[in-house]
Amino acid sequence: MTTFIAEQTPVTTLPGEPVPYVIEAGSGRAHVLLGEVGRALVGAEESAGAMSVMSLDGPRADRPIPLHYHDEEYEFFYCLRGAIQLWADDESRVLAPGDFGFIPPGTLHAYQLRGHHSTFVGPIVPGGWDRFFDLTGEPFGTAAFPQGPKGPPPFAKFGQAEQQFKMKYRQDAQYAEASTGADDTLPAAQQAYFLRSGEGPRHELAGQLQTLLLGSDQTEGRVTMTTVELAKGPGLPNHVHERTYESLMVIEGRLRVTLDGAEHVLTRGDTASIPAGTEHAYRGEGHYTKVLTMSAPGGLEKLIATAGAATEEHVFGTGGALDLDALREAAAGLDVTFA
Incomplete structure (x- = not known):
């Protein structure tokens, strides 16, 4: 007899506490700032302070944001659409x-949207930023772009943000x-860098x-980010x-995720939030699926690296059966326990 488990509907607003959930693409706590929309997909409240997960998208910008640095935050820029x-x-x-681009604390940085419709996503560690x-922005309730004039930068609020978020603008920098x-x-060690797609x-x-x-x-042990690509079948x-x-x-395709026994099917742009202590699993639901993974603290990258094999290929192969004993052996010393 087959047991059917009802699929859960993604949420569109953040729960405000560290419980597992899937949030629908284009949702989240959104604010518009200088014509660009920043969306919080995960906040400090949902991750118990481990990270925030943000997306930012908008039309081509006339100029970059001001150069600045953070005393504490790590920032990560994964380009989803257009050019950044x-x-x-x-x-x-x-x-x-x-x-992809990585900005550790103390690194002077800025960005500018260069495509007609550009989007980047990434965690900010620790959570809260x-x-x-x-x-600094204004609440924005739709998935569309804001229309009309962008208005002047909110300089007074930027000044307040310097104090509240321990950041510093460098107007003298080039x-x-x-x-x-x-x-x-x-x-080999912590520093800012850029990485081309697939490398x-x-x-x-x-x-x-x-x-x-x-x-x-x-x-320095704080974060892991990977992409995982797989065909239909076990992950x-x-x-x-x-x-x-x-x-x-989910960057492409469809992913089936189980969170504490509840099943979800994620499509492009959907995001699963998995607090510590959540029993979870995933499998490919489409013939090709690509997933961006983000975790804090770091270390989870070593599971597949240890249980699997290094490859020079840039696409996945047919593979073989998943060896649970090998997974359990690879998990020794990592924060991973298999059921």
């Missing part, structure tokens, strides 16, 4: 979809010209390909992180 110019100290790149948009680089390797250490496990965007080595079985918060965003 990103500045990091004395370097700048124009990011295309799938390209998403409230910058609550302070914007570097955009340049090109290899951008195909990760540094980074890659490991394959039972037909799923993990590409590391950054891990413990690049963030990872039920497991729990006792201390680690994790979030999954």
Whole structure:
């Protein structure tokens, strides 16, 4: 006899507490600032302070945001759509979809939307900086772009934000010209860097390909970000992180996620929030699915890297059966317990 489990409907507003949920693409706590819409998909309240997960999108911008740095926050820029110019100290790149940039604390940085419709997404660690948009922007209730004049920058609110969010604007600093680089390797220690789409250490496990965007080595143990690509079929079985918060965003395809026994099917732009202590699993629901994973603290990148095998390929293969014993062995010493 087959048991059918009802699929859960994604939420459109943040729950305000660290419970598992899936939030629908285009939803979240949204504010418009200078014609761009920042959306909090996860806030400090939902992650128990581990991270915020933000998306920002809008039309082509006339100028970059002001150069600034943060005393504490780590910022991550994964380009989903269009083109994003990103500045990091004395370097700048124009990011295309799938390209990535990392900004650790103390790094002078800025961005500018360069495409007609551009979007980037990423965590901010620790959580809480998403409230910058609550302070400086205006609530925005739809998935459309704001129309009409952008209005002047809210300079008084920017000044307040410097104190409240421990950041500093550098009006005397110069914007570097955009340049090109290899951008195909990760540094051995914490520093700002750019990474081209598809580059980074890659490991394959039972037909799923993990590409590391950054891990413990690049963030002094604080964050992990990867992409995972897989076909229809098993991903990872039920497991729990006792201390680690994790979030999954579907970039392409469909992903079936189980959160404490409740099943969800995520499509492009949907995001799962998985607080520590949540039993969860995922599997590919479409013939090709790509997922952006974000977790804090770092370390989860080592599970697939240890249980699987390094590969030079940029696409996943047919793979084989998932070896649960090998997974459990690889999980030793990591914050992962399989059911």
